[in-house]
Amino acid sequence: MALSRAKSKTVSNDAQIATASKMQSKRITIVDVAKAAGVGTMTVSRALNHPDMVSIDLRKRILKVVEELGFIPNRVAGGLASGTAKAISVIVPTLNHPVYVPFLEGLYSLLPQAGYQILLGTNEYQLDAEENLIATLLGWQPDAIVVAGVDHSVRTRNMLTQARVPVVEIMDLTEDPIDMNIGFSHEQVGVATANFLADKGYKHIAYAGMLSQLDLRGTKRMKSFVATLKRRKTAHYIVNNDKPSSIGVGKALMVDLLEKHPEVDAVFFANDDLAAGALFECQRRKIRVPKDIAIIGFNDSEIASQVNPGLTTVSTPRFEMGRLAADMLLRRLRGTRVDSARIDIGFRIVEREST
Amino acid sequence: MALSRAKSKTVSNDAQIATASKMQSKRITIVDVAKAAGVGTMTVSRALNHPDMVSIDLRKRILKVVEELGFIPNRVAGGLASGTAKAISVIVPTLNHPVYVPFLEGLYSLLPQAGYQILLGTNEYQLDAEENLIATLLGWQPDAIVVAGVDHSVRTRNMLTQARVPVVEIMDLTEDPIDMNIGFSHEQVGVATANFLADKGYKHIAYAGMLSQLDLRGTKRMKSFVATLKRRKTAHYIVNNDKPSSIGVGKALMVDLLEKHPEVDAVFFANDDLAAGALFECQRRKIRVPKDIAIIGFNDSEIASQVNPGLTTVSTPRFEMGRLAADMLLRRLRGTRVDSARIDIGFRIVEREST
DNA sequence: TTTGTTTATGATAGCGTTATCACGATACAA
DNA sequence: TTGTATCGTGATAACGCTATCATAAACAAA
Numbered sequence: 001m002a003l004s005r006a007k008s009k010t011v012s013n014d015a016q017i018a019t020a021s022k023m024q025s026k027r028i029t030i031v032d033v034a035k036a037a038g039v040g041t042m043t044v045s046r047a048l049n050h051p052d053m054v055s056i057d058l059r060k061r062i063l064k065v066v067e068e069l070g071f072i073p074n075r076v077a078g079g080l081a082s083g084t085a086k087a088i089s090v091i092v093p094t095l096n097h098p099v100y101v102p103f104l105e106g107l108y109s110l111l112p113q114a115g116y117q118i119l120l121g122t123n124e125y126q127l128d129a130e131e132n133l134i135a136t137l138l139g140w141q142p143d144a145i146v147v148a149g150v151d152h153s154v155r156t157r158n159m160l161t162q163a164r165v166p167v168v169e170i171m172d173l174t175e176d177p178i179d180m181n182i183g184f185s186h187e188q189v190g191v192a193t194a195n196f197l198a199d200k201g202y203k204h205i206a207y208a209g210m211l212s213q214l215d216l217r218g219t220k221r222m223k224s225f226v227a228t229l230k231r232r233k234t235a236h237y238i239v240n241n242d243k244p245s246s247i248g249v250g251k252a253l254m255v256d257l258l259e260k261h262p263e264v265d266a267v268f269f270a271n272d273d274l275a276a277g278a279l280f281e282c283q284r285r286k287i288r289v290p291k292d293i294a295i296i297g298f299n300d301s302e303i304a305s306q307v308n309p310g311l312t313t314v315s316t317p318r319f320e321m322g323r324l325a326a327d328m329l330l331r332r333l334r335g336t337r338v339d340s341a342r343i344d345i346g347f348r349i350v351e352r353e354s355t
Numbered sequence: 356m357a358l359s360r361a362k363s364k365t366v367s368n369d370a371q372i373a374t375a376s377k378m379q380s381k382r383i384t385i386v387d388v389a390k391a392a393g394v395g396t397m398t399v400s401r402a403l404n405h406p407d408m409v410s411i412d413l414r415k416r417i418l419k420v421v422e423e424l425g426f427i428p429n430r431v432a433g434g435l436a437s438g439t440a441k442a443i444s445v446i447v448p449t450l451n452h453p454v455y456v457p458f459l460e461g462l463y464s465l466l467p468q469a470g471y472q473i474l475l476g477t478n479e480y481q482l483d484a485e486e487n488l489i490a491t492l493l494g495w496q497p498d499a500i501v502v503a504g505v506d507h508s509v510r511t512r513n514m515l516t517q518a519r520v521p522v523v524e525i526m527d528l529t530e531d532p533i534d535m536n537i538g539f540s541h542e543q544v545g546v547a548t549a550n551f552l553a554d555k556g557y558k559h560i561a562y563a564g565m566l567s568q569l570d571l572r573g574t575k576r577m578k579s580f581v582a583t584l585k586r587r588k589t590a591h592y593i594v595n596n597d598k599p600s601s602i603g604v605g606k607a608l609m610v611d612l613l614e615k616h617p618e619v620d621a622v623f624f625a626n627d628d629l630a631a632g633a634l635f636e637c638q639r640r641k642i643r644v645p646k647d648i649a650i651i652g653f654n655d656s657e658i659a660s661q662v663n664p665g666l667t668t669v670s671t672p673r674f675e676m677g678r679l680a681a682d683m684l685l686r687r688l689r690g691t692r693v694d695s696a697r698i699d700i701g702f703r704i705v706e707r708e709s710t
Numbered sequence: 711t712t713t714g715t716t717t718a719t720g721a722t723a724g725c726g727t728t729a730t731c732a733c734g735a736t737a738c739a740a
Numbered sequence: 741t742t743g744t745a746t747c748g749t750g751a752t753a754a755c756g757c758t759a760t761c762a763t764a765a766a767c768a769a770a
Contacts (some may be wrong), residue, residue, distance in 0.1 A: 029726055040750040045728060055748065070517065075494040076440050077726030079431045080755045095460050101450050108450065108477055112488075117495065120475055122463055133467075139430040140472065162425065247661040276661070283663050303658070306602040306631070308638050384756055395720040400758060410718065432756035435725050 028071045037065040048073060075117075079141065087117045088329065089137035091147040093125050096244055098273065098301055099318060100148065103170070106322020107146065114330050116143065125214050131155050138163050144329045150174035150181065151216055166332045168325045172217055173344055180332075181342045182325050186217045189314055189347055190224030193268050193296060196349055198232050202266035202294060205229055206237040208253040208278070209270025214242050218270040221298070225268060237261045245270065250277020258285075265293055266355070272297035272304040275311050279354065294355040309353030316347050383426045392420040403428060430472075434496065442472045443684065444492035446502045448480050451599055453628065453656055454673060455503065458525070461677020462501065469685050471498065480569050486510050493518050499684045505529035505536065506571055521687045523680045527572055528699055535687075536697045537680050541572045544669055544702055545579030548623050548651060551704055553587050557621035557649055560584055561592040563608040563633070564625025569597050573625040576653070580623060592616045600625065605632020613640075620648055621710070627652035627659040630666050634709065649710040664708030671702050 034041040039062065047054045047062040054062070065071075079085030088111055092100040104120070111118055121137050123130040134156055137145070144166040150173070152160070160167050160178050167179040174181060197205050207222045209215060222238065229236040239257045243249050250273060257264060269275035275297030282289050289295055289309055297304050300315035324343065389396040394417065402409045402417040409417070420426075434440030443466055447455040459475070466473055476492050478485040489511055492500070499521040505528070507515070515522050515533050522534040529536060552560050562577045564570060577593065584591040594612045598604050605628060612619060624630035630652030637644050644650055644664055652659050655670035679698065 027726095030728095031726080041726090042728075042751085043749060046749090049728085053748080058748085070514070072490055072493050072514075074435075074496060074726055076431055076434045076496050077755090078728070080429075080435050080757085081726075081728040083728090083755070085431050095456050095463065098453075101456060105450050112476065112491075117474055117491070119472055121467065135427055136467075136472070138427050141429055141431050159425070159427075247657050251661070280661050280663055302602050306606070306635050308635055382756095385758095386756080396756090397721085397758075398719060401719090404758085408718080413718085429756055432725090433758070435727085436756075436758040438725070438758090 028069050030071070030073065033062065033065050033069060033071045036069060037062045083141075084143050085117075085141045086115050087119050087140055087142045088144045088146065089119045089121065089134075089140065089142040091121050091123060091130065091133060091137065091145070093148055094122050094244075097271075099271065099299055102318040103148075103322040106319040106324070107326050109319075109323055110326035110330065127151075127153055127156075127213065131159070134159050143333055144168070146170060146325055146329070149216060150177065150183070166329055168329060170321050170325055172220075173342070177342055179341065180325075180328055182321055182328070182345055183343075184316065184345050184347045186220035187224040189298070190221040190226075191228045192347075192349060193221075193314065194225045194228035194232070194234075197266045197268065197294065197296065197355070198229065198234050200266075200294070200355060202234075204235045204237070204261070204264045204266070206239060206257055206261060206264045206267045207270075208239045208241075208250075208257060208267050209274060210242045210245060211238075211240045212242060215245075215270060218298075221268075221270070235263075237264060245273055247273050247277035247280070250274035250279075251281040252277075254278035254281040258287075266296070267293065268296050268298075270298060272299050272301040272311060272313055275313065275354075276303045276307055279307055279309075279311065290353065290355050296349075296355055300350055304350075305352070312352045312355040313350050314347050315350045317345055321345055383424050385426070385428065388417070388420050388424060388426050391424060392417045438496075439498055440472075440496045441470050442474050442495055442497045443499045443501065444474045444476065444489075444495065444497040446476050446478060446485065446488060446492065446500070448503055449477050449599075452626075454626065454654055457673040458503075458677040461674045461679070462681050464674075464678055465681035465685065482506075482508055482511075482568065486514070489514050498688055499523070501525060501680055501684070504571060505532065505538070521684055523684060525676050525680050527575075528697070532697055534696065535680075535683055537676055537683070537700055538698075539671065539700050539702045541575035542579040544653070545576040545581075546583045547702075547704060548576075548669065549580045549583035549587070549589075552621045552623065552649065552651065552710070553584065553589050555621075555649070555710060557589075559590045559592070559616070559619045559621070561594060561612055561616060561619045561622045562625075563594045563596075563605075563612060563622050564629060565597045565600060566593075566595045567597060570600075570625060573653075576623075576625070590618075592619060600628055602628050602632035602635070605629035605634075606636040607632075609633035609636040613642075621651070622648065623651050623653075625653060627654050627656040627666060627668055630668070630709075631658045631662055634662055634664075634666065645708065645710050651704075651710055655705055659705075660707070667707045667710040668705050669702050670705045672700055676700055 030041045030044050034044045043054060044062055047059045051059055090107060107118060119137055119140055119142060121133045123133050131153060138159060142165060145160060145163065146168045148171045150169045157178060169177055169181045171183050173183045173185045207225050209218045211219050211222065226236050239253050241249050241253050250269065253274060257267065267278065269278060275295050279289055279295055282293060287293055295311060297311045297313035300313045304311035304313045385396050385399050389399045398409060399417055402414045406414055445462060462473060474492055474495055474497060476488045478488050486508060493514060497520060500515060500518065501523045503526045505524045512533060524532055524536045526538050528538045528540045562580050564573045566574050566577065581591050594608050596604050596608050605624065608629060612622065622633065624633060630650050634644055634650055637648060642648055650666060652666045652668035655668045659666035659668045
C-alpha cells in the first residue's frame with residue numbers, strides 16, 4: 001500500500017496512458033479509462049451509470065475502452081462518493097434451518113438484478129449477537145435492512161430506527177413494526193392447528209419442538225396452541241428438545257413423547273423435518289400413522305409431501321415472503337411511496353394422510 | 356444528498372460540536388467522535404482498529420464517546436482508505452440445493468468473527484452469468500474469492516487471476532487450480548461407487564441425475580461410473596432429468612427408470628434427495644429396497660440416515676470444506692505462507708441398508 | 711547533563727468515485 | 741439578429757476513513 005502510493009506520486013505524473021497497461025501492478029481506475037478514451041472521468045462515470053446522459057458515439061467509445069482495459073468500477077469508492085453503496089443487509093437466525101433458505105432465494109430472485117448486493121449475516125439465535133451483527137452490517141451503509149423476526153433488543157431496535165433506511169421485518173407479524181413488516185401470525189397458526197386436530201376428534205394432543213429463545217416463533221405457536229386446547233378442555237402435552245432442529249431430533253422427540261405420554265393420539269411438530277423424523281420412528285416401531293398417532297408438521301417443506309404417508313402441515317409462503325420483501329424495498333428505494341407497511345401474508349393448513 | 360452537502364458547507368463551518376447531536380439528520384462520523392473526545396481522528400481510528408497503539412485512559416475515553424454517540428464506523432470509507440474492504444466474495448451455483456448450505460456454514464463459522472463480510476452470489480448454474488457476477492463481486496474489492504467448481508469460462512478465469520487476491524476453488528479437484536483448491540475427485544467417486552455396486556453382485560446398474568451443464572460435477576461422476584462399469588462388462592443405464600434436484604424429481608427419475616429399464620437392480624443417484632424420492636416411490640409401489648433394487652445416494656445428507664431403510668451414500672465433508680477454505684484464506688490474509696495449494700479432502704462410502 | 715530511542719498523538723494527503731456547478735455549443739424563439 | 745433555453749461535457753470538491761510522516765513527550769543510555 002505504502003509502496004503503491006509513493007509510486008503513483010513520483011512515477012506517474014501524467015501522460016502515462018500507455019504505461020498503465022505495462023505496469024500491471026496498478027489497478028485500473030476510472031482515470032485510466034478517461035485518459036484512454038480522451039474524456040473526463042465524469043463522462044466515463046455517466047456512460048456507465050446514466051447512459052442516456054452521454055451522446056451515443058462517445059458512449060460507445062468509452063464502453064469499448066472499458067472492455068479493452070477490463071475496467072471494473074470500484075463500488076466501494078462509488079458507494080462512498082454517492083452515499084449509497086447499493087447493498088442490502090439481511091439478518092436471518094441461521095442457515096442451518098431449511099426455512100430461511102427459500103426466503104433468501106426470494107430476495108436473491110430480485111435484488112441482485114436490480115444492482116443490489118446482499119450482505120448476509122446470521123445471528124445463530126443469539127439476540128445479543130444480533131446487536132454486534134447489526135452494527136457490523138450497518139457499517140456497510142446499506143440502502144435497506146431485512147431482518148427475520150419482530151423481537152429485538154432495545155439497542156437493536158434503536159440502531160435499526162436510527163439507521164434511517166427502510167427496514168423490513170419478516171417471518172412474523174407485529175402491531176408495532178419498526179418500518180415495514182411482512183409475515184403471518186404464529187398465534188393464529190397455533191389456534192388453527194389446535195382447532196383442526198380437536199375438530200378431527202383427537203383427544204390427547206401434544207406440541208413438540210424447541211422452546212425458549214431458540215425458537216421464538218415456534219414458542220408463540222405453542223402457546224396459542226396449548227391455550228386453545230385448554231379452552232376446549234382437551235388434554236395437551238409438550239415435549240421439548242433444544243438441539244438444532246433436524247430429522248434426527250424429530251425422532252428423539254417422538255421417543256420422548258411415547259415414553260412420557262403413551263396415550264397421545266396427535267402431535268403438532270415445530271417443523272416438517274421434526275415431523276418427518278417422528279414419522280420415520282413410528283414406521284420403525286410399527287406405529288400406524290394416522291391410525292395410532294396423527295402427525296402435523298409446519299412449513300410445508302418438500303419432505304412433507306414426499307414421505308409415506310404424506311404429512312399434513314401448515315404451508316407458509318417463504319419464497320414469496322422474500323420476494324415480496326424485495327419488491328417492497330425496491331419500490332421504496334426507487335422513491336415510490338409504499339402504501340401498506342404491514343402485510344399479513346397468511347398461511348394454510350395442507351391436509352395429507354398423516355391426520 | 357445534494358441538500359445535505361450544501362448544508363454542511365454553509366451551516367457547519369467548525370466548532371459545531373454541540374450542534375451534531377441536535378441536527379439528527381447528519382450522520383455521526385469519526386470527526387464528531389474526535390471532537391467530542393478532544394482528540395484527532397487518527398487516534399479514534401486507532402482506538403477502534405489498533406487498540407494497543409493508544410494509551411489506556413485515552414482509549415477508554417474514546418470508547419465511551421463512541422458508545423454515547425452511537426458511532427458506527429463507515430466501512431465503505433474505511434475500505435476505500437485502507438484498500439482492504441474486509442470482504443470475501445463467495446460464488447455458489449445456487450442456494451436451492453442443500454449441498455451448498457453446509458459449505459456456507461463452514462465459511463460463516465470463521466470468516467465473520469475474523470471481521471470479514473461475506474458477499475454471496477449465486478450463478479444459478481449459468482456459466483455466462485458467472486462472468487457478470489464475478490465482475491460485480493470484484494467491484495467490491497474483496498480481499499479474497501471463493502468459488503464453487505473448477506470449470507470456468509476463459510474470461511472468468513482471467514478476471515479471477517487478475518484480481519490479484521487469493522482465490523479458492525472448492526467442491527472439485529483440478530490439476531491446474533487458479534490459486535488454491537480444496538475438494539475431492541468426482542471421477543474417483545464414480546469409480547468407487549461403480550466398483551462398490553459391481554462387487555456386491557449387481558448386474559444391471561443405472562446412474563440417475565441431471566446431466567449437462569446443470570450438474571457438471573455429477574456428470575463427471577456419471578462418466579467415470581459408466582466407464583468403470585463398461586470396463587467390468589456390467590450392464591449400465593442412464594436416466595436424466597434436468598429439473599432442479601429435489602425429492603420429487605427423484606421420484607420422477609425412478610418412475611422413468613422402471614419404465615425404460617425394468618431389469619435394473621441398482622441405482623446411483625446424483626444426490627440423497629433424489630435417492631430418497633426414489634426410495635419413497637419404491638415404497639409406494641411395494642418394491643423392496645434393497646432386495647429388488649439397491650439404491651445409493653450422494654452427499655450423506657441427513658435424510659439419508661433417517662429414512663427406512665437407511666440410504667447407502669457417499670459422504671462428502673461439505674462443512675469441513677467451507678471451514679478449511681476459510682482457514683486457509685485467513686492464514687493467507689494474515690500473511691502466513693500457505694503450503695499446500697491443493698487439498699484432496701476425500702470422500703467415503705457409507706453403507707446402510709439400501710444396498 | 712546530553713544524546714539517542716521509544717512511544718503516543720496529530721496534521722495531512724490521499725483512496726476512486728460521483729454530485730454539483732460552470733461552461734461552451736447548439737437549437738429555438740422572439 | 742439577439743437573447744434564452746437545452747444539451748453534453750469537464751473541473752472541482754467532497755464522501756469518511758486510514759497510511760504516513762512529523763512532532764512532542766517520555767524514557768534510557770552515555
